[in-house]
Amino acid sequence: MSGNGIRLSRRRFLQVLAGSAGALVVGIRIADAADVPLPPAMLGDNLYNLGAYVRIDADGNVLIGARDPDTGTGVATALPRIIAEELDADWNRVGVVALGLGVSSDNGKPRWTYGRQVGGVGGSIPAAWNELRQVGAVARWLLLQAAARRLGVPASRLRCDAGMVIAPDGRRFGYGTLAADASKIALPDRVPPLKNAADYKLIGHGTGDVDARAIVTGQARYAIDHHYGDALVAVLVHCPWPDGTLARIDTTDALAVQGVVKVVQLKPEPGQPPGSTVIAPAVAVLAENTWAALQGRDKLKLEWKPGASAGESSAGLEQQATALLADDTAVPTTRVRNDGDVDAAGKKAARRLDATYVQPWLAHATAEPMNCLVRLDKDRASLVVPTQAPQKAWAVVQRLTGLAADQIDIRVPRVGGGYGRRLDHDYVAEAVMLAKAVNKPVRLMWTREQDFGHDYYRAGSVHQIHVIIDRKRQLLAWNQRMASASALAHRGMPDDRLWTSELQADQLPAALVPNYRSDWYALASATPRGPARGMPHLSNAFAVESFIDEIAHTMREDPLKTRLRILGEPRALPLSSGGTLDTGRLANVLKLVADRIEWKNWLRTVNGLGIACWHVDGAYVAHAIEVAMQGEQLVIERVVCAVDVGRVINPLGLEGQVAGATLDALSIALNAAITIKGGQVQQHSYKDYPLASMAQLPNDVEIITVAGDRAPAGASFLAMPTAAPALANAVFRASAVRVRRLPLMKELLRLL
């Protein structure tokens, strides 16, 4: 135990610890808890109690902790790789362990040991780039010092390579042989210099998923695969209406099923925001095994009474939106942006064009359904949770148990898809309430039907866009009006910020058109809503990038040329949210996909070519898609995607994300829609909400990655926004049908 630690942030310090059996452990120490070392158990051999970022064992094996949940985004590979690079570790000797929630108690308040712990929202890699490289650099520095002392040679004359310190005379010392000595060396005063990018051996070089072998052999355990010996399995029936009530219940037959132990009613807690409590009134059947619980559920006799939401329908909400936008005098809920003077520009119009785009409600459809394993003891709660945000899960558990911050243990194994659904923790609240009710550990599992029927959906939207084009074919004014039910409503967000889940002030073509106005109109809805992958870019990119295609066709211009004209000269434009829009980088990804798909054939080919571009938080993306119509069948022949995220940590992982997000977006655009009737969601299974089959999707996604040296941007959903508009634009070329309503296949077949 040595050193005072290197400050990472106001509260968090890196520290070095001597682990058991001569291991070196570099991890986090809390500033105010300097006298309280990590408990010995955390340094032991139990991998789940790593309690630190890096552990180098005497045998040379390196264990690196991954702090952010991996929902299929590859962060369990990429984050440790960032640390391993600065450590000069031998990747073949690196093991990775999911850290789970890191929390300690600060006078009753939680203090987050590892800082940010959120997965699947695009922020993991940028944050890790800023915070985690130091961890590897410190460990490497310590190993160098240990070698220097042993050799009597200044550390500056030593170098590191693949888990070895190499002396000027060629002698090599494995990190494992230095770990025990290194753990006794005081930390430097500040973080040692980070490596030059030219020396990178891991960053920028592709590697497969660290969990791949465990996954393909069926050994990877998701939360739903975890057991406690005496846990009861809980399955639920939710009220079809979030504000409904249970009018009648008869549990006789359910309780008669062998293995069924108890039936428990759950209700949302008044005053708690969505995502923190039960999503709708529910009845739980608890049984000794899943099969008994499911049979008990089938034997429940329940009568639900609808609440006020029973009058709601998705068709009705769309009508409301259309009526609002049809009224030119309707006052918007928020004027999101207003550059120049759109009204005055209208007076010198050479040409006007407008269009309306309608997009449906969407579900998350995670592969692993909602579930949670919880065990409550007098002074401890232990949970295994499939979450994207363990700190938010902690808040729910803490509120319901009243336990101290550090009495709550939350493990987060690999997660079977998140897409924003697991930023909410209603299912954690359910599991904790049930464990309290039966005084036993509970393993809660939602069925697929519940997952579709009781989600925090992405609301449908209507976009109306009106442009004015001058005599020189320049976009003079862009007037965009969007109506939707905010995902942030009832979540403690002030009314004048509710638009932020629905659109961005800086989205294209903001800052590129002299007169630009963006208005948002709030719709009221009782159907639960929440964060969703790609929000708010997905719906806006479809409307905007489809409309720019329409503008090009109206002007009889190549849509690629129109886009490049709108972007103009390469320059950095300041964004209202901070950061810049680099029009050169955006034009570059457009040109890359155009070249690859042979855009020069755009006018001549019988197949349809479509293109679209977008920017997301400092990253740039473009898609070019080629489709063929075979009668009423749409065949996606080719898909090309170019991305510019700055520095690429793991090219193979990035390609996986880009291909995956592209296919996800195509699948949603082709088929997916949630509809609400009488306040009830109409979709109950994959049959009603058909993710695209292998046959519907393209055989390949051709990916172009722009090499860059800027700090890396996140890419988890980067390739989503442009896929649908590029597809719709290609469909227009192939079929002469302009699809302004999603899902695309249904609308295309209606219009053909």
Place this chain on the structure above:
Amino acid sequence: MAPVQAQVLPISQESGIVAEKVRDGIDLEVNGEHFRHTGDAQMPLLWYLRDVLRLTGTKYGGEHGENGADLVLLDGKAVSAITVPLAGLAGKAVTTVEGLAANDGSLHPLQQAFIDEDAIGCGYCTPGWLIAGVDLLRRKPHPNDGDIDQLPNLCRCGCQTRVRRAIKRAAGKAGRP
């Protein structure tokens, strides 16, 4: 040392000790091991695998197996484990994703191809893709794109293009099971 002489203890009526009758049950083979299920014969295979045998590689996807996450090989053919009650499995052989690799740990060529092509998103549906792929390669050792198009699996992570590559990579190499 002299061998210990085994003693035969007579079971008398008076002692109250009665040898337990062998319980009736459903004998089935899972990944080469023999099991006897003595509980509810209507229990779907999926819950037997996951809850009783704790073989959790086969995943729950939906109550009708619509997304293919719960595929297993039944006498070599892919079936949805949630749609098969144990009652019909007497004398049958089940192979789950845990049973695809050889006993010495060497991977099935398709498992290796999934690793080589990084054909993994969140990984939850991967066991189902593997079972469907092994089944396809058994029927068609060199499947074309049209054959691969017929796979029933769904995946929101979008691993389909990489799965396609992995199946082609493994084509012709898959002798087992």
